[in-house]
Amino acid sequence: MKIAVLGTGMVGRSLAGKFEELGHDVVMGTRDPDASRERILAWHEAHERITLRTFAVAAAGSELIVLAVSGTSSLDVLELVGAETLDSKIVMDVTNPLDVSQGMPPSLTISNTDSLGEQLQRAFPDARIVKTLNTVTASLMVDPERLGDGEHTVFVSGNDTKACDEVEEILREWFGWRHVLRLGDITTARGAEMYLPLWLRMWTALETPMFNVHVVTALEQK
Amino acid sequence: MKIAVLGTGMVGRSLAGKFEELGHDVVMGTRDPDASRERILAWHEAHERITLRTFAVAAAGSELIVLAVSGTSSLDVLELVGAETLDSKIVMDVTNPLDVSQGMPPSLTISNTDSLGEQLQRAFPDARIVKTLNTVTASLMVDPERLGDGEHTVFVSGNDTKACDEVEEILREWFGWRHVLRLGDITTARGAEMYLPLWLRMWTALETPMFNVHVVTALEQK
Numbered sequence: 218m219k220i221a222v223l224g225t226g227m228v229g230r231s232l233a234g235k236f237e238e239l240g241h242d243v244v245m246g247t248r249d250p251d252a253s254r255e256r257i258l259a260w261h262e263a264h265e266r267i268t269l270r271t272f273a274v275a276a277a278g279s280e281l282i283v284l285a286v287s288g289t290s291s292l293d294v295l296e297l298v299g300a301e302t303l304d305s306k307i308v309m310d311v312t313n314p315l316d317v318s319q320g321m322p323p324s325l326t327i328s329n330t331d332s333l334g335e336q337l338q339r340a341f342p343d344a345r346i347v348k349t350l351n352t353v354t355a356s357l358m359v360d361p362e363r364l365g366d367g368e369h370t371v372f373v374s375g376n377d378t379k380a381c382d383e384v385e386e387i388l389r390e391w392f393g394w395r396h397v398l399r400l401g402d403i404t405t406a407r408g409a410e411m412y413l414p415l416w417l418r419m420w421t422a423l424e425t426p427m428f429n430v431h432v433v434t435a436l437e438q439k
Numbered sequence: 440m441k442i443a444v445l446g447t448g449m450v451g452r453s454l455a456g457k458f459e460e461l462g463h464d465v466v467m468g469t470r471d472p473d474a475s476r477e478r479i480l481a482w483h484e485a486h487e488r489i490t491l492r493t494f495a496v497a498a499a500g501s502e503l504i505v506l507a508v509s510g511t512s513s514l515d516v517l518e519l520v521g522a523e524t525l526d527s528k529i530v531m532d533v534t535n536p537l538d539v540s541q542g543m544p545p546s547l548t549i550s551n552t553d554s555l556g557e558q559l560q561r562a563f564p565d566a567r568i569v570k571t572l573n574t575v576t577a578s579l580m581v582d583p584e585r586l587g588d589g590e591h592t593v594f595v596s597g598n599d600t601k602a603c604d605e606v607e608e609i610l611r612e613w614f615g616w617r618h619v620l621r622l623g624d625i626t627t628a629r630g631a632e633m634y635l636p637l638w639l640r641m642w643t644a645l646e647t648p649m650f651n652v653h654v655v656t657a658l659e660q661k
Contacts, residue, residue, distance in 0.1 A: 325551055329546045370652075372637075400641065401640060407636045408636045408640040411634070411635075414551070414629045414630045414633045415622075415630030415634045418622045418627045418629075418630040419620065421622075421623065423620075423654075425656065428657075432645075432651075433652065433653050434586075
């Protein structure tokens with residue numbers, strides 16, 4: 218499958234690297250491909266089948282778009298991609314709307330009565346926004362088995378049920394997630410995004426980002 | 440121990456009933472004791488050693504205060520109790536600042552760059568506010584073993600380390616919690632409170648409030 222991973226940070230590299238390993242045709246989107254190529258030179262040399270393009274070019278040539286930029290850039294980046302390219306495409310939104318301007322730990326730039334997931338869906342009504350994976354550290358996104366025998370949970374939120382089904386299949390079949398909790402429509406991204414302040418403080422308390430939550434129910438493990 | 444449980448809803452009744460069962464001297468605080476006595480008549484008859492008093496009287500006579508009112512009432516209720524009574528007392532804050540005025544599911548009345556826990560601590564600097572248990576349904580607060588063999592996590596936030604130690608002991612030794620994650624000072628209540636939008640949507644998705652999260656780490660289960 219032709220996959221565009223927008224973003225060349227830790228999250229983008231983890232996802233792009235995994236997709237490539239699985240044999241997919243991966244293009245990474247970035248604001249300035251030449252500058253990014255320099256910045257991630259060593260990694261890129263180890264993943265030479267991945268090409269670096271602008272956000273718009275990467276997305277236009279792809280069937281699946283994975284949004285892995287900083288949350289504060291997400292809207293701008295999708296605007297660079299454009300509504301026409303986004304029409305009918307699944308966008309896996311892995312971003313967190315973190316506000317680092319007020320010191321650490323970050324707060325959120327949007328929350329409570331709205332979410333970044335919803336904001337993106339409103340801006341691009343024909344895109345199929347699916348919020349997922351924003352609740353775990355980058356390396357864990359693509360290799361959940363490395364923690365606690367995979368007994369922990371990832372969330373999925375989106376308006377388009379079929380898009381959510383396809384993302385769930387990616388999570389389970391491609392990445393190895395055992396526990397996928399479908400929260401509901403894109404408004405449920407509020408829950409997934411507002412989990413971040415807790416995640417950040419757990420990171421501090423546990424002194425590692427290598428953790429996740431397992432949703433435990435009476436009937437079965439989720 | 441003399442314990443004041445402020446609030447006569449499901450949460451207050453669960454906590455008061457458990458403390459009574461353990462042999463403590465429990466007074467429930469409420470705005471209008473006569474009206475509350477009517478409203479919870481059957482329950483009160485089954486827990487006749489528990490007395491109902493006003494918030495101020497209940498708290499004044501107690502060594503430990505448990506705040507189990509609606510989050511939007513929390514500040515008012517502690518104001519009725521008064522700074523003098525609250526001085527040096529541990530206040531287990533189990534409340535959630537839920538805003539039900541905009542429809543369901545509720546949003547939060549305070550979040551992101553502040554929290555109810557912090558608001559209460561600022562208002563009563565000599566009280567020892569400890570945020571805990573707000574992340575699980577009432578019956579689970581006092582009987583965590585009933586879910587998944589107790590393999591799930593409760594959080595504790597507070598400025599006063601010794602107060603947090605004492606609350607942790609209550610959670611572990613009195614209620615049976617196996618996994619208590621100390622998040623840090625009272626600002627970490629932001630995390631615990633902002634977990635609620637996720638909790639609410641998990642409730643809808645799972646069709647039950649009988650669930651919790653288990654924080655899974657590489658080194659050990661938390």
